[in-house]
Amino acid sequence: MERRQEILEIAAKLFAEYGYKATSIREIAERAGMMGGSLYYHIRSKEALFIEIHDRALDAAARRIRAAMAPHTAPWARLEAACTEMLEIQLNPESLTLPIMNNFRSVPEEVKAILVRKRDEFETIFRTIVDALPLPPGLDRQIYRILLLRLLNTADTWYHEGRLSPAEIAAQILTIFRHEASATRAKSEKKSGTKAAPKTQAPRKRRVAA
Template sequence: MNARQKHRPPGPDRTHADSPGRPVRRGRAHAPSAADTAPNPERRQEILEIAAKLFAEYGYKATSIREIAERAGMMGGSLYYHIRSKEALFIEIHDRALDAAARRVRAAMASHTAPWARLEAACTEMLEIQLNPESLTLPIMNNFRSVPEAVKAILVRKRDQFEALFRDIVDALPLPAGIDRQIYRILLLRLLNTADTWYHEGRMSRSEIATQILAIFRHETPPESADVPKKPASPARRRRAAA
């Protein structure tokens, strides 16, 4: 479970039949109306946004159709006028999140032509996406292991499309002949996609982290930055330097 996803403590309130002991956070549910059942792009967008937040906060398994409907102020059955199933709803949200991330990465690279500059821009933007507490991309992607196998197969196809963006970036890099570009790309994406597990605000900015990542993957010394505090030398090191 991602750090942003929560366990829901049991409470005395009415609970979902499919989730014993889990309290319901009810919206203003009402009987189906013409507004609930008629095609409405704005209403459907509202449902997608509500479902995305619930999936991101509580995970795929712990979020029910009934709860999404109640948060939207609808009866559970009315939701099916706007969506086909919980699985289809999650797939659409997942795909939209990746499409939005791909657009941001492409926009960040648009002003660069040099391969290494394009990679640094892509890394910086990925960190901004993954580390933004308001972003839904990372928690939605981290639901991957909890979805049914049939849904996973569909999600994998979309992820392959997104990773093709980084495959093109890596393929353009002037890497040594002995470097396997697939392994290089996998390691880079794994590092970026797990940023929320190792990044801490304060010591370095996200752009500085991206510069460090680029330097490591480029096997070079990164430029000095006045914003990166330097640790004082130990007494033993100072004595060695003086000698």
């Protein structure tokens, strides 16, 4: 089992560094100090190996995100905790999750179909959180969730180390997304003609002449 775990770690680093297509079974075996044919004693195929590594990375990320959300009950607080942990994972230079996930487009179609199912399972975390948010009726929750995940998943392309921490970035993202939700609610109310009820004032007392 320890030998197989070592092979998984070596393969994960190679996939992350060189990509799925450019990483061969032979190279994985050489890094592991064994013959190419001997590697098949521990794995079924390159495709199966990549799927296992991909799934393990997502499972580990899911556990971390759920643990980060656990202390919170308010929907917005849970979303902020999830976004913070997601960014911690994505922006950690030692993390293999992002490079492995970025290999998605280079894998064979039959492998891609399996990866999609796992990603859908992972995204259930954010689907559940977004469904619990107090969003206005006119705001499409699916689009809201997709935009949020796209922003989180591409963080490595726009993040500049040292300016803001992952927690500070998550707070900024939540501020923007809450503002957009509030703006959508205001537009919806204006369009439907609904307004907040005016404040009632207590009747003035008349002075009685002495």
